Amino acid sequence: MPSGLYLRTEEHIKHLRVVNIGRHHSSKTKARISETLKGHQVSNETKTKLSGLTPWNKGLTKETNELIRKMSEDKKGKKHSKAHREKISEKMQERKARDGYMNSPKAKEKISRANKGKHLSPKTEFKKNHKVPQEWREISRESGKKFAGEKSPHWQGGKTSLADRIRHSFKYRQWRSDVFTRDDFTCQDCGKRGVYVEAHHIEAFSDIIEFNDIKTREQAINCEELWNINNGFTLCKDCHNKTKGV
Numbered sequence: 001m002p003s004g005l006y007l008r009t010e011e012h013i014k015h016l017r018v019v020n021i022g023r024h025h026s027s028k029t030k031a032r033i034s035e036t037l038k039g040h041q042v043s044n045e046t047k048t049k050l051s052g053l054t055p056w057n058k059g060l061t062k063e064t065n066e067l068i069r070k071m072s073e074d075k076k077g078k079k080h081s082k083a084h085r086e087k088i089s090e091k092m093q094e095r096k097a098r099d100g101y102m103n104s105p106k107a108k109e110k111i112s113r114a115n116k117g118k119h120l121s122p123k124t125e126f127k128k129n130h131k132v133p134q135e136w137r138e139i140s141r142e143s144g145k146k147f148a149g150e151k152s153p154h155w156q157g158g159k160t161s162l163a164d165r166i167r168h169s170f171k172y173r174q175w176r177s178d179v180f181t182r183d184d185f186t187c188q189d190c191g192k193r194g195v196y197v198e199a200h201h202i203e204a205f206s207d208i209i210e211f212n213d214i215k216t217r218e219q220a221i222n223c224e225e226l227w228n229i230n231n232g233f234t235l236c237k238d239c240h241n242k243t244k245g246v
């Protein structure tokens with residue numbers, strides 16, 4: 001590449017962005033660039049120029065923009081390196097200390113909207129509930145002692161039923177996930193897809209427990225009738241509420 005200055009048209013810059021996706025500088029080149037930029041200050045003129053500019057990707061999505069689509073394809077399945085993740089986490093902590101949050105309220109809303117109706121794979125859901133750092137576990141064990149059972153502000157007279165406990169088990173999440181997958185996450189009543197879905201029991205969960213005289217978690221886990229996916233189907237929240245008479 002010639003080292004002198006030459007004018008790039010906007011088209012040219014766009015083209016360069018597209019062809020350079022997925023390409024990386026060699027470590028030798030990176031070191032050279034870093035050396036060149038050391039002590040380099042961005043001139044005030046450039047700063048003003050940059051501050052007034054709209055980000056190049058504002059309002060673009062991978063559906064409407066070729067470049068974004070390519071970038072997204074390129075990133076698919078790639079994980080950040082450990083060092084990079086630590087860097088991100090550090091920056092997030094800095095922001096939290098400075099602004100009092102990691103994600104702005106607006107960003108939070110966006111994330112929550114994007115996650116509605118999504119269910120993690122059973123493997124991830126399982127992990128999510130079990131991967132607790134050792135020191136947290138110790139803290140919670142300590143505070144658990146203080147607030148266990150009747151001492152807890154949430155104590156409701158020991159009325160957590162077996163059915164409730166089963167509903168929080170891994171096996172239950174697996175059953176639900178199997179029902180959703182079979183129904184392709186589509187409400188079997190109104191046909192909506194991509195909305196928050198729930199798994200409806202044809203035969204009530206608590207009835208099966210009663211009829212089979214299930215008294216323990218182990219008995220529940222071994223009860224085939226409880227885990228038959230033909231006893232469930234996918235409903236959106238509205239249609240599910242209708243079945244409950246809400």
Ligand SMILES: [Zn+2]
Pocket residue numbers: 187188189190191192235236237238239240
């Ligand atoms: Zn529905």
